Amino acid sequence: MAIHHGLDLGPDRDLDALPLRERKKIQTGSRIFRAAIGLFAERGFDQVSVAEIAAAAEVSKMTVFNYFPTKEDLVLGPMEQHLDEPARVVRERAPGSSAVAALREHFLAALERRDPATGLNDDPVVLDVIRLIHATPALALRATSAFDRRAQNLLADELRTQDPDHDGLTAKVAAGQLLAVRLTLIGGNHLRMLAGERAGDALPDALDEARRAFAVVEHGLGAYCAGAA
Amino acid sequence: MAIHHGLDLGPDRDLDALPLRERKKIQTGSRIFRAAIGLFAERGFDQVSVAEIAAAAEVSKMTVFNYFPTKEDLVLGPMEQHLDEPARVVRERAPGSSAVAALREHFLAALERRDPATGLNDDPVVLDVIRLIHATPALALRATSAFDRRAQNLLADELRTQDPDHDGLTAKVAAGQLLAVRLTLIGGNHLRMLAGERAGDALPDALDEARRAFAVVEHGLGAYCAGAA
Protein backbone atom coordinates (compact mmCIF):
# COMPACT_ATOMS: atom_id res chain seq x y z
CA MET A 1 0.00 0.00 0.00
CA ALA A 2 2.57 2.51 1.10
CA ILE A 3 4.80 4.31 -1.35
CA HIS A 4 8.13 2.75 -0.54
CA HIS A 5 10.66 4.51 -2.68
CA GLY A 6 11.15 6.70 -5.66
CA LEU A 7 9.87 4.14 -8.13
CA ASP A 8 6.21 4.13 -7.47
CA LEU A 9 4.13 6.22 -9.75
CA GLY A 10 0.55 6.42 -8.64
CA PRO A 11 -1.34 9.36 -7.10
CA ASP A 12 1.69 11.19 -5.81
CA ARG A 13 0.21 13.01 -2.84
CA ASP A 14 2.84 15.31 -1.37
CA LEU A 15 4.81 13.66 1.37
CA ASP A 16 5.21 16.58 3.74
CA ALA A 17 1.53 16.85 4.52
CA LEU A 18 1.33 13.39 6.10
CA PRO A 19 1.29 12.66 9.83
CA LEU A 20 4.73 12.22 11.29
CA ARG A 21 4.36 8.48 11.63
CA GLU A 22 3.51 7.93 7.98
CA ARG A 23 6.42 10.04 6.87
CA LYS A 24 8.87 8.05 8.96
CA LYS A 25 7.45 4.86 7.58
CA ILE A 26 8.00 6.02 4.04
CA GLN A 27 11.52 7.14 4.83
CA THR A 28 12.39 3.85 6.48
CA GLY A 29 10.98 1.85 3.56
CA SER A 30 12.90 3.93 1.09
CA ARG A 31 16.10 3.64 3.11
CA ILE A 32 15.81 -0.14 3.21
CA PHE A 33 15.05 -0.36 -0.49
CA ARG A 34 17.97 1.81 -1.53
CA ALA A 35 20.38 0.04 0.79
CA ALA A 36 19.28 -3.30 -0.63
CA ILE A 37 19.53 -2.34 -4.30
CA GLY A 38 22.89 -0.73 -3.65
CA LEU A 39 24.36 -3.80 -2.01
CA PHE A 40 22.80 -6.17 -4.53
CA ALA A 41 24.13 -4.16 -7.46
CA GLU A 42 27.56 -4.18 -5.87
CA ARG A 43 27.94 -7.83 -4.93
CA GLY A 44 24.98 -9.76 -6.37
CA PHE A 45 21.65 -10.86 -4.92
CA ASP A 46 22.81 -14.08 -3.30
CA GLN A 47 25.98 -12.58 -1.88
CA VAL A 48 24.11 -10.14 0.34
CA SER A 49 22.28 -11.28 3.46
CA VAL A 50 19.18 -9.60 4.78
CA ALA A 51 21.09 -8.94 7.99
CA GLU A 52 23.58 -6.83 6.06
CA ILE A 53 20.81 -4.88 4.40
CA ALA A 54 19.29 -4.27 7.79
CA ALA A 55 22.60 -3.06 9.14
CA ALA A 56 23.16 -0.78 6.15
CA ALA A 57 19.67 0.68 6.60
CA GLU A 58 20.24 0.97 10.37
CA VAL A 59 17.27 -1.23 11.16
CA SER A 60 16.76 -4.71 12.56
CA LYS A 61 16.38 -7.69 10.28
CA MET A 62 12.79 -8.11 11.36
CA THR A 63 11.96 -4.60 10.23
CA VAL A 64 13.17 -5.38 6.74
CA PHE A 65 10.70 -8.25 6.56
CA ASN A 66 8.08 -5.94 7.96
CA TYR A 67 8.37 -3.71 4.94
CA PHE A 68 9.10 -6.38 2.32
CA PRO A 69 7.56 -9.81 2.81
CA THR A 70 10.52 -11.64 1.25
CA LYS A 71 14.04 -10.85 0.15
CA GLU A 72 12.92 -11.13 -3.46
CA ASP A 73 10.30 -8.47 -2.90
CA LEU A 74 13.10 -6.03 -2.19
CA VAL A 75 13.83 -6.19 -5.90
CA LEU A 76 10.52 -7.13 -7.47
CA GLY A 77 7.91 -5.76 -5.10
CA PRO A 78 7.76 -2.32 -6.71
CA MET A 79 6.92 -3.77 -10.13
CA GLU A 80 4.37 -6.28 -8.96
CA GLN A 81 1.28 -4.27 -8.17
CA HIS A 82 0.20 -4.84 -11.74
CA LEU A 83 -1.25 -8.33 -11.60
CA ASP A 84 -4.85 -7.33 -12.25
CA GLU A 85 -3.98 -4.59 -14.70
CA PRO A 86 -4.61 -6.47 -17.94
CA ALA A 87 -8.05 -7.51 -16.77
CA ARG A 88 -8.83 -3.95 -15.74
CA VAL A 89 -7.68 -2.53 -19.06
CA VAL A 90 -9.96 -4.89 -20.94
CA ARG A 91 -12.87 -4.20 -18.63
CA GLU A 92 -12.56 -0.44 -18.88
CA ARG A 93 -11.74 -0.19 -22.56
CA ALA A 94 -13.54 2.29 -24.79
CA PRO A 95 -16.73 0.84 -26.22
CA GLY A 96 -16.26 -0.36 -29.76
CA SER A 97 -12.58 -1.19 -29.37
CA SER A 98 -11.40 -4.78 -29.21
CA ALA A 99 -9.71 -6.38 -26.24
CA VAL A 100 -6.50 -6.88 -28.18
CA ALA A 101 -6.47 -3.28 -29.32
CA ALA A 102 -7.07 -2.07 -25.79
CA LEU A 103 -4.12 -4.03 -24.43
CA ARG A 104 -1.91 -3.01 -27.32
CA GLU A 105 -2.69 0.67 -26.91
CA HIS A 106 -2.25 0.44 -23.17
CA PHE A 107 1.19 -1.07 -23.63
CA LEU A 108 2.18 1.48 -26.27
CA ALA A 109 1.11 4.29 -23.96
CA ALA A 110 3.13 2.78 -21.12
CA LEU A 111 6.15 2.63 -23.43
CA GLU A 112 5.80 6.30 -24.32
CA ARG A 113 5.73 7.31 -20.69
CA ARG A 114 8.72 5.00 -20.00
CA ASP A 115 6.81 2.99 -17.44
CA PRO A 116 9.42 0.81 -15.65
CA ALA A 117 7.00 -2.11 -15.96
CA THR A 118 7.59 -2.13 -19.72
CA GLY A 119 11.32 -2.55 -19.21
CA LEU A 120 11.98 0.58 -21.26
CA ASN A 121 13.51 2.84 -18.66
CA ASP A 122 17.13 3.78 -18.07
CA ASP A 123 16.87 5.21 -14.58
CA PRO A 124 19.98 3.93 -12.77
CA VAL A 125 17.98 2.17 -10.08
CA VAL A 126 15.69 0.54 -12.63
CA LEU A 127 18.77 -0.58 -14.55
CA ASP A 128 20.17 -2.14 -11.41
CA VAL A 129 16.92 -4.01 -10.95
CA ILE A 130 16.95 -5.24 -14.54
CA ARG A 131 20.54 -6.41 -14.22
CA LEU A 132 19.72 -8.22 -11.00
CA ILE A 133 16.75 -9.98 -12.55
CA HIS A 134 18.88 -11.25 -15.40
CA ALA A 135 21.74 -12.33 -13.15
CA THR A 136 19.62 -14.17 -10.57
CA PRO A 137 17.55 -17.21 -11.60
CA ALA A 138 15.21 -16.94 -8.64
CA LEU A 139 14.38 -13.36 -9.56
CA ALA A 140 13.99 -14.16 -13.24
CA LEU A 141 11.53 -16.85 -12.28
CA ARG A 142 9.36 -14.53 -10.23
CA ALA A 143 9.64 -11.77 -12.80
CA THR A 144 7.96 -13.98 -15.38
CA SER A 145 5.27 -14.93 -12.91
CA ALA A 146 3.13 -12.19 -14.35
CA PHE A 147 2.22 -15.24 -16.38
CA ASP A 148 0.45 -16.52 -13.35
CA ARG A 149 -2.70 -18.59 -13.11
CA ARG A 150 -4.37 -15.79 -11.22
CA ALA A 151 -3.51 -13.19 -13.83
CA GLN A 152 -4.50 -15.48 -16.67
CA ASN A 153 -7.81 -16.40 -15.10
CA LEU A 154 -8.64 -12.80 -14.29
CA LEU A 155 -8.05 -11.79 -17.87
CA ALA A 156 -9.83 -14.84 -19.25
CA ASP A 157 -12.91 -14.09 -17.14
CA GLU A 158 -12.91 -10.55 -18.44
CA LEU A 159 -12.62 -11.69 -22.04
CA ARG A 160 -15.43 -14.16 -21.58
CA THR A 161 -17.64 -11.52 -20.01
CA GLN A 162 -17.09 -9.11 -22.85
CA ASP A 163 -17.34 -11.59 -25.69
CA PRO A 164 -19.83 -14.11 -24.39
CA ASP A 165 -19.94 -15.96 -27.70
CA HIS A 166 -16.55 -17.45 -26.91
CA ASP A 167 -16.16 -20.52 -24.79
CA GLY A 168 -13.90 -20.88 -21.81
CA LEU A 169 -11.07 -22.50 -23.68
CA THR A 170 -10.68 -19.77 -26.25
CA ALA A 171 -10.77 -17.14 -23.55
CA LYS A 172 -8.05 -18.87 -21.54
CA VAL A 173 -5.88 -19.41 -24.56
CA ALA A 174 -6.35 -15.81 -25.62
CA ALA A 175 -5.48 -14.59 -22.14
CA GLY A 176 -2.36 -16.73 -22.15
CA GLN A 177 -1.29 -15.42 -25.54
CA LEU A 178 -1.82 -11.82 -24.52
CA LEU A 179 0.12 -12.15 -21.28
CA ALA A 180 2.88 -14.01 -23.08
CA VAL A 181 3.37 -11.38 -25.75
CA ARG A 182 3.58 -8.74 -23.05
CA LEU A 183 6.33 -10.67 -21.28
CA THR A 184 8.19 -11.22 -24.52
CA LEU A 185 8.15 -7.51 -25.29
CA ILE A 186 9.28 -6.59 -21.80
CA GLY A 187 12.13 -9.07 -22.13
CA GLY A 188 13.15 -7.48 -25.41
CA ASN A 189 13.21 -4.04 -23.83
CA HIS A 190 15.31 -5.36 -20.96
CA LEU A 191 17.88 -6.56 -23.48
CA ARG A 192 18.02 -3.10 -25.06
CA MET A 193 18.60 -1.49 -21.71
CA LEU A 194 21.23 -4.05 -20.75
CA ALA A 195 23.00 -3.34 -24.02
CA GLY A 196 23.35 0.25 -22.89
CA GLU A 197 20.77 1.91 -25.12
CA ARG A 198 19.08 5.01 -23.85
CA ALA A 199 15.35 4.63 -23.34
CA GLY A 200 14.61 7.66 -25.48
CA ASP A 201 16.64 6.34 -28.40
CA ALA A 202 15.12 2.88 -28.15
CA LEU A 203 11.54 4.08 -28.00
CA PRO A 204 10.78 4.08 -31.75
CA ASP A 205 12.06 0.54 -32.20
CA ALA A 206 10.25 -0.61 -29.09
CA LEU A 207 6.98 0.85 -30.33
CA ASP A 208 7.44 -0.79 -33.69
CA GLU A 209 8.24 -4.16 -32.14
CA ALA A 210 5.21 -3.95 -29.91
CA ARG A 211 2.93 -3.23 -32.85
CA ARG A 212 4.34 -6.10 -34.85
CA ALA A 213 4.20 -8.50 -31.94
CA PHE A 214 0.56 -7.74 -31.23
CA ALA A 215 -0.13 -8.16 -34.93
CA VAL A 216 1.29 -11.67 -34.75
CA VAL A 217 -1.06 -12.45 -31.87
CA GLU A 218 -3.99 -11.07 -33.78
CA HIS A 219 -3.32 -12.81 -37.08
CA GLY A 220 -1.59 -15.96 -35.95
CA LEU A 221 1.70 -17.70 -36.52
CA GLY A 222 0.43 -18.90 -39.89
CA ALA A 223 3.84 -18.40 -41.45
CA TYR A 224 5.41 -21.00 -39.21
CA CYS A 225 2.61 -23.27 -40.31
CA ALA A 226 3.13 -23.04 -44.03
CA GLY A 227 5.52 -25.97 -44.08
CA ALA A 228 9.29 -25.86 -44.38
CA ALA A 229 10.70 -22.56 -45.60
CA MET B 1 19.42 -39.24 -14.90
CA ALA B 2 18.37 -41.95 -12.52
CA ILE B 3 14.85 -43.28 -12.58
CA HIS B 4 13.61 -42.25 -9.19
CA HIS B 5 10.15 -43.67 -8.83
CA GLY B 6 7.27 -45.18 -10.67
CA LEU B 7 6.54 -42.05 -12.64
CA ASP B 8 9.34 -41.96 -15.08
CA LEU B 9 8.65 -43.40 -18.47
CA GLY B 10 11.75 -43.61 -20.57
CA PRO B 11 13.64 -46.71 -21.76
CA ASP B 12 12.32 -49.06 -19.12
CA ARG B 13 15.15 -51.57 -18.90
CA ASP B 14 14.17 -54.24 -16.41
CA LEU B 15 15.23 -53.41 -12.89
CA ASP B 16 16.29 -56.84 -11.74
CA ALA B 17 19.18 -57.05 -14.17
CA LEU B 18 20.97 -54.03 -12.74
CA PRO B 19 23.90 -54.18 -10.35
CA LEU B 20 22.74 -54.28 -6.77
CA ARG B 21 24.00 -50.79 -6.11
CA GLU B 22 21.90 -49.19 -8.83
CA ARG B 23 18.85 -51.07 -7.69
CA LYS B 24 19.23 -49.84 -4.13
CA LYS B 25 19.63 -46.31 -5.37
CA ILE B 26 16.39 -46.54 -7.29
CA GLN B 27 14.62 -48.03 -4.32
CA THR B 28 15.88 -45.35 -1.97
CA GLY B 29 14.86 -42.57 -4.34
CA SER B 30 11.45 -44.08 -4.75
CA ARG B 31 11.05 -44.54 -0.99
CA ILE B 32 11.93 -40.90 -0.34
CA PHE B 33 9.62 -39.70 -3.10
CA ARG B 34 6.66 -41.73 -1.91
CA ALA B 35 7.19 -40.77 1.72
CA ALA B 36 7.31 -37.12 0.73
CA ILE B 37 4.21 -37.17 -1.46
CA GLY B 38 2.34 -39.13 1.18
CA LEU B 39 3.12 -36.67 3.93
CA PHE B 40 2.54 -33.65 1.70
CA ALA B 41 -0.84 -34.99 0.57
CA GLU B 42 -1.78 -35.58 4.18
CA ARG B 43 -0.75 -32.31 5.80
CA GLY B 44 0.28 -29.89 3.04
CA PHE B 45 3.64 -28.96 1.53
CA ASP B 46 4.61 -26.30 4.06
CA GLN B 47 3.50 -28.32 7.07
CA VAL B 48 6.04 -31.08 6.46
CA SER B 49 9.74 -30.61 7.14
CA VAL B 50 12.46 -32.35 5.20
CA ALA B 51 13.62 -33.93 8.45
CA GLU B 52 10.24 -35.64 8.80
CA ILE B 53 10.42 -36.94 5.25
CA ALA B 54 13.87 -38.29 5.94
CA ALA B 55 12.61 -40.03 9.06
CA ALA B 56 9.64 -41.51 7.23
CA ALA B 57 11.92 -42.82 4.48
CA GLU B 58 14.40 -44.09 7.09
CA VAL B 59 17.19 -42.00 5.69
CA SER B 60 19.19 -39.02 6.87
CA LYS B 61 18.23 -35.49 5.88
CA MET B 62 21.40 -35.17 3.87
CA THR B 63 20.44 -38.16 1.76
CA VAL B 64 17.13 -36.55 0.84
CA PHE B 65 19.01 -33.57 -0.56
CA ASN B 66 21.35 -36.00 -2.23
CA TYR B 67 18.51 -37.35 -4.32
CA PHE B 68 16.44 -34.16 -4.71
CA PRO B 69 18.27 -30.85 -4.87
CA THR B 70 15.47 -28.92 -3.18
CA LYS B 71 12.29 -29.64 -1.29
CA GLU B 72 10.27 -28.44 -4.27
CA ASP B 73 12.00 -30.95 -6.51
CA LEU B 74 10.43 -33.68 -4.42
CA VAL B 75 7.15 -32.70 -6.06
CA LEU B 76 8.18 -31.17 -9.37
CA GLY B 77 11.45 -32.86 -10.21
CA PRO B 78 9.88 -35.81 -12.00
CA MET B 79 8.02 -33.57 -14.45
CA GLU B 80 10.86 -31.19 -15.16
CA GLN B 81 13.21 -33.00 -17.48
CA HIS B 82 11.27 -31.46 -20.33
CA LEU B 83 12.72 -27.96 -20.57
CA ASP B 84 14.45 -28.44 -23.89
CA GLU B 85 11.78 -30.69 -25.32
CA PRO B 86 9.91 -28.10 -27.42
CA ALA B 87 13.14 -27.02 -29.10
CA ARG B 88 14.06 -30.65 -29.76
CA VAL B 89 10.66 -31.46 -31.22
CA VAL B 90 10.94 -28.56 -33.65
CA ARG B 91 14.50 -29.45 -34.57
CA GLU B 92 13.75 -33.09 -35.24
CA ARG B 93 10.39 -32.67 -36.95
CA ALA B 94 9.62 -34.49 -40.16
CA PRO B 95 10.76 -32.50 -43.18
CA GLY B 96 7.87 -30.65 -44.80
CA SER B 97 5.88 -30.26 -41.60
CA SER B 98 5.59 -26.89 -39.89
CA ALA B 99 6.90 -26.08 -36.45
CA VAL B 100 3.42 -25.47 -35.11
CA ALA B 101 2.17 -28.75 -36.50
CA ALA B 102 5.12 -30.59 -35.01
CA LEU B 103 4.44 -29.22 -31.53
CA ARG B 104 0.71 -29.84 -31.86
CA GLU B 105 1.16 -33.45 -32.92
CA HIS B 106 3.74 -34.02 -30.22
CA PHE B 107 1.32 -32.76 -27.58
CA LEU B 108 -1.59 -34.78 -28.98
CA ALA B 109 0.55 -37.90 -28.92
CA ALA B 110 1.54 -37.19 -25.32
CA LEU B 111 -2.14 -36.85 -24.44
CA GLU B 112 -2.96 -40.21 -25.98
CA ARG B 113 -0.30 -41.94 -23.98
CA ARG B 114 -1.46 -40.07 -20.84
CA ASP B 115 1.91 -38.49 -20.29
CA PRO B 116 1.80 -36.96 -16.78
CA ALA B 117 3.43 -33.84 -18.20
CA THR B 118 0.21 -33.09 -20.09
CA GLY B 119 -1.77 -33.10 -16.87
CA LEU B 120 -4.07 -35.78 -18.26
CA ASN B 121 -3.34 -38.65 -15.91
CA ASP B 122 -5.34 -39.98 -13.01
CA ASP B 123 -2.73 -42.10 -11.30
CA PRO B 124 -3.23 -41.47 -7.57
CA VAL B 125 0.28 -40.18 -7.05
CA VAL B 126 0.03 -37.87 -10.05
CA LEU B 127 -3.27 -36.61 -8.66
CA ASP B 128 -1.60 -35.85 -5.34
CA VAL B 129 1.07 -33.91 -7.18
CA ILE B 130 -1.51 -31.92 -9.12
CA ARG B 131 -3.41 -31.14 -5.93
CA LEU B 132 -0.21 -30.02 -4.23
CA ILE B 133 0.72 -27.74 -7.10
CA HIS B 134 -2.65 -26.06 -6.95
CA ALA B 135 -2.59 -25.71 -3.18
CA THR B 136 0.95 -24.36 -2.85
CA PRO B 137 1.86 -21.02 -4.46
CA ALA B 138 5.57 -21.75 -4.52
CA LEU B 139 4.95 -24.96 -6.45
CA ALA B 140 2.47 -23.34 -8.81
CA LEU B 141 5.10 -20.76 -9.60
CA ARG B 142 7.74 -23.31 -10.50
CA ALA B 143 5.26 -25.43 -12.40
CA THR B 144 4.60 -22.57 -14.82
CA SER B 145 8.29 -21.91 -15.19
CA ALA B 146 8.26 -24.01 -18.32
CA PHE B 147 7.57 -20.51 -19.59
CA ASP B 148 11.13 -19.68 -18.78
CA ARG B 149 13.53 -17.41 -20.61
CA ARG B 150 15.78 -20.38 -21.25
CA ALA B 151 12.98 -22.47 -22.73
CA GLN B 152 11.68 -19.57 -24.78
CA ASN B 153 15.11 -18.68 -26.13
CA LEU B 154 15.91 -22.28 -26.98
CA LEU B 155 12.71 -22.61 -28.95
CA ALA B 156 13.10 -19.17 -30.55
CA ASP B 157 16.61 -20.05 -31.72
CA GLU B 158 15.30 -23.24 -33.23
CA LEU B 159 12.47 -21.44 -35.01
CA ARG B 160 14.87 -18.86 -36.38
CA THR B 161 17.23 -21.55 -37.61
CA GLN B 162 14.49 -23.37 -39.45
CA ASP B 163 12.74 -20.33 -40.89
CA PRO B 164 15.59 -17.91 -41.46
CA ASP B 165 13.34 -15.42 -43.20
CA HIS B 166 11.88 -14.44 -39.85
CA ASP B 167 13.51 -11.89 -37.62
CA GLY B 168 14.35 -12.35 -33.99
CA LEU B 169 11.25 -10.66 -32.68
CA THR B 170 8.81 -12.86 -34.54
CA ALA B 171 10.67 -15.96 -33.44
CA LYS B 172 10.59 -14.92 -29.79
CA VAL B 173 6.95 -13.99 -29.91
CA ALA B 174 6.11 -17.26 -31.63
CA ALA B 175 8.09 -19.23 -29.07
CA GLY B 176 6.25 -17.44 -26.27
CA GLN B 177 2.88 -18.14 -27.83
CA LEU B 178 3.65 -21.81 -28.32
CA LEU B 179 4.91 -22.31 -24.77
CA ALA B 180 1.93 -20.39 -23.42
CA VAL B 181 -0.67 -22.46 -25.22
CA ARG B 182 0.99 -25.60 -23.91
CA LEU B 183 0.75 -24.32 -20.34
CA THR B 184 -2.86 -23.30 -20.84
CA LEU B 185 -3.79 -26.75 -22.07
CA ILE B 186 -1.97 -28.45 -19.22
CA GLY B 187 -3.79 -26.22 -16.77
CA GLY B 188 -7.11 -27.18 -18.32
CA ASN B 189 -6.31 -30.85 -17.98
CA HIS B 190 -5.34 -30.34 -14.35
CA LEU B 191 -8.77 -28.86 -13.71
CA ARG B 192 -10.44 -31.90 -15.26
CA MET B 193 -8.43 -34.23 -13.06
CA LEU B 194 -9.10 -32.14 -9.95
CA ALA B 195 -12.81 -32.30 -10.78
CA GLY B 196 -12.56 -36.06 -10.53
CA GLU B 197 -12.78 -37.00 -14.20
CA ARG B 198 -11.08 -40.16 -15.32
CA ALA B 199 -8.24 -39.57 -17.76
CA GLY B 200 -9.72 -42.02 -20.24
CA ASP B 201 -13.09 -40.29 -20.26
CA ALA B 202 -11.54 -36.85 -20.59
CA LEU B 203 -9.24 -37.76 -23.45
CA PRO B 204 -11.58 -36.95 -26.36
CA ASP B 205 -12.38 -33.51 -24.97
CA ALA B 206 -8.73 -32.87 -24.18
CA LEU B 207 -7.71 -33.78 -27.73
CA ASP B 208 -10.39 -31.53 -29.14
CA GLU B 209 -9.39 -28.64 -26.91
CA ALA B 210 -5.75 -29.03 -27.87
CA ARG B 211 -6.58 -28.94 -31.56
CA ARG B 212 -8.73 -25.86 -31.18
CA ALA B 213 -6.16 -24.10 -29.00
CA PHE B 214 -3.35 -24.67 -31.48
CA ALA B 215 -5.68 -23.46 -34.22
CA VAL B 216 -6.10 -20.20 -32.32
CA VAL B 217 -2.34 -19.81 -32.17
CA GLU B 218 -2.03 -20.51 -35.87
CA HIS B 219 -4.80 -18.22 -37.05
CA GLY B 220 -4.76 -15.52 -34.40
CA LEU B 221 -7.14 -14.03 -31.92
CA GLY B 222 -8.78 -12.08 -34.73
CA ALA B 223 -12.23 -12.53 -33.22
CA TYR B 224 -11.26 -10.60 -30.10
CA CYS B 225 -10.07 -7.90 -32.43
CA ALA B 226 -13.24 -7.45 -34.41
CA GLY B 227 -14.57 -4.82 -32.04
CA ALA B 228 -17.29 -5.26 -29.45
CA ALA B 229 -19.40 -8.35 -29.90
Next chain:
DNA sequence: CAGGCATTTTGGACTGGGTCAATTCTTCAT
Protein backbone atom coordinates in the same frame (compact mmCIF):
# COMPACT_ATOMS: atom_id res chain seq x y z
C1' DC C 1 37.33 -65.52 1.23
C1' DA C 2 39.99 -61.38 2.66
C1' DG C 3 40.81 -56.91 2.06
C1' DG C 4 41.39 -52.57 -0.45
C1' DC C 5 38.84 -49.10 -3.36
C1' DA C 6 35.23 -46.14 -4.60
C1' DT C 7 30.98 -44.47 -3.68
C1' DT C 8 27.11 -43.54 -0.45
C1' DT C 9 25.42 -42.47 3.81
C1' DT C 10 25.56 -40.26 8.03
C1' DG C 11 25.76 -36.99 11.82
C1' DG C 12 26.76 -32.61 13.10
C1' DA C 13 27.81 -27.97 12.78
C1' DC C 14 26.85 -23.79 10.28
C1' DT C 15 24.63 -20.01 7.21
C1' DG C 16 20.78 -17.46 6.02
C1' DG C 17 15.67 -16.70 5.04
C1' DG C 18 11.46 -16.19 7.41
C1' DT C 19 8.10 -16.35 11.75
C1' DC C 20 6.46 -15.43 16.58
C1' DA C 21 5.71 -13.67 21.23
C1' DA C 22 6.98 -10.16 23.78
C1' DT C 23 8.98 -5.30 24.42
C1' DT C 24 9.24 -0.52 23.51
C1' DC C 25 7.72 3.60 21.63
C1' DT C 26 4.04 6.92 19.59
C1' DT C 27 -0.29 8.68 19.77
C1' DC C 28 -4.36 10.03 21.67
C1' DA C 29 -8.55 10.32 25.15
C1' DT C 30 -9.47 11.56 29.59
Next chain:
DNA sequence: ATGAAGAATTGACCCAGTCCAAAATGCCTG
Protein backbone atom coordinates in the same frame (compact mmCIF):
# COMPACT_ATOMS: atom_id res chain seq x y z
C1' DA D 1 -0.17 14.65 32.85
C1' DT D 2 -1.41 9.69 32.57
C1' DG D 3 -2.80 5.58 31.23
C1' DA D 4 -4.71 2.75 27.53
C1' DA D 5 -4.42 1.36 22.57
C1' DG D 6 -1.91 0.28 18.88
C1' DA D 7 1.88 0.25 15.92
C1' DA D 8 6.96 -0.31 15.10
C1' DT D 9 10.55 -2.91 16.54
C1' DT D 10 13.15 -6.53 18.53
C1' DG D 11 15.64 -10.96 20.06
C1' DA D 12 14.81 -15.77 20.18
C1' DC D 13 13.55 -19.35 17.32
C1' DC D 14 12.48 -22.84 13.17
C1' DC D 15 13.64 -24.79 8.97
C1' DA D 16 15.85 -25.23 4.18
C1' DG D 17 20.09 -26.00 2.32
C1' DT D 18 25.54 -26.54 2.52
C1' DC D 19 29.93 -28.33 4.11
C1' DC D 20 32.92 -31.66 6.18
C1' DA D 21 34.94 -35.64 8.25
C1' DA D 22 34.05 -40.10 9.37
C1' DA D 23 31.58 -44.51 9.05
C1' DA D 24 29.31 -47.86 6.27
C1' DT D 25 28.31 -50.40 2.02
C1' DG D 26 28.72 -52.54 -2.43
C1' DC D 27 32.37 -53.94 -5.74
C1' DC D 28 36.41 -56.04 -7.44
C1' DT D 29 40.84 -58.36 -7.20
C1' DG D 30 44.41 -61.44 -5.16
